[in-house]
Amino acid sequence: xIIPLKLSRSYLHNTRLFMDLTSGLFEKSTIIFGxxxxxxxxxxxxxxxxxxxxxxxxxxxxVLALDVGTSIRDLLFDLILSEKKPRQLIIVDAVSYPDxxxxxxxxxxxxxxxxxxVSDFSLHQFPTVNMLAELKETSDLQVKIIVAQTAALPEEVxxxxxxxxxxAVPLACELIMAAINEWRGR
Numbered sequence: 001x002i003i004p005l006k007l008s009r010s011y012l013h014n015t016r017l018f019m020d021l022t023s024g025l026f027e028k029s030t031i032i033f034g035x036x037x038x039x040x041x042x043x044x045x046x047x048x049x050x051x052x053x054x055x056x057x058x059x060x061x062x063v064l065a066l067d068v069g070t071s072i073r074d075l076l077f078d079l080i081l082s083e084k085k086p087r088q089l090i091i092v093d094a095v096s097y098p099d100x101x102x103x104x105x106x107x108x109x110x111x112x113x114x115x116x117x118v119s120d121f122s123l124h125q126f127p128t129v130n131m132l133a134e135l136k137e138t139s140d141l142q143v144k145i146i147v148a149q150t151a152a153l154p155e156e157v158x159x160x161x162x163x164x165x166x167x168a169v170p171l172a173c174e175l176i177m178a179a180i181n182e183w184r185g186r
Contacts, residue, residue, distance in 0.1 A: 025064070025075070026084045030180055032065040035072050035093040039157045042102075042150035042165045045094040049172045057173065063180060076131040080138075088142045088183050089135070090176055094165065095147040102151035103164030105171045110136060110143060142183070146175050 025031070034050035036043045047067040059065055068075055072091070079085060095108070110132045135141050151162035161169075 026079060026082045026086055028064040028086055029062040030088040031086045032090040032176060033068045033072055035068055035091060037070055039159050041154045041158050042094050042162050043153055044161060045148045045165055046092040048161055048169050049092045052169045052173050073128050080131055080135060085139055085141050090179060091145045092172060093147050094150045096150050100149035102149055103168040104149040105168045108145050108147055144179055146172055
């Protein structure tokens with residue numbers, strides 16, 4: 001669990017949601033996981049997107065947006081074992097690609113998750129990639145991964161996003177809402 005620097009209303013809301021996970025996490029039709037560590041600069045993109053969604057959007061009743069911090073592997077493992085699964089899973093995270101501009105928001109396939117980031121706590125670890133691939137292969141779950149290019153990750157603890165990545169947060173929210181609306185239209 002991430003230790004917050006301040007207890008914001010959004011953090012308390014997410015904490016209450018997190019406490020309820022064992023009693024129905026996968027009952028929702030769409031789940032949005034914001035991944036990342038808010039203490040490591042731009043790696044906190046996923047949690048920032050979830051906070052922005054809660055503050056600026058009215059999510060449908062059957063959609064859950066959750067700041068999962070660095071816990072995505074545990075939740076994906078639970079999802080694999082669960083008999084009940086959502087129809088859609090949206091994962092939001094930060095990445096570092098050599099050919100992208102800082103703050104650029106784009107979608108990547110499960111197979112496109114960079115393997116070189118094996119030392120961080122986020123989406124990029126190899127077991128997570130395997131679990132996402134298994135979920136796609138063994139169920140009807142639709143997986144969408146929305147990422148933002150980092151400007152730089154700090155060498156030591158430094159909370160807060162770079163300006164470029166902070167400006168990417170609303171765009172990621174727009175992409176998420178478009179995906180939810182597209183899925184609802186099917």
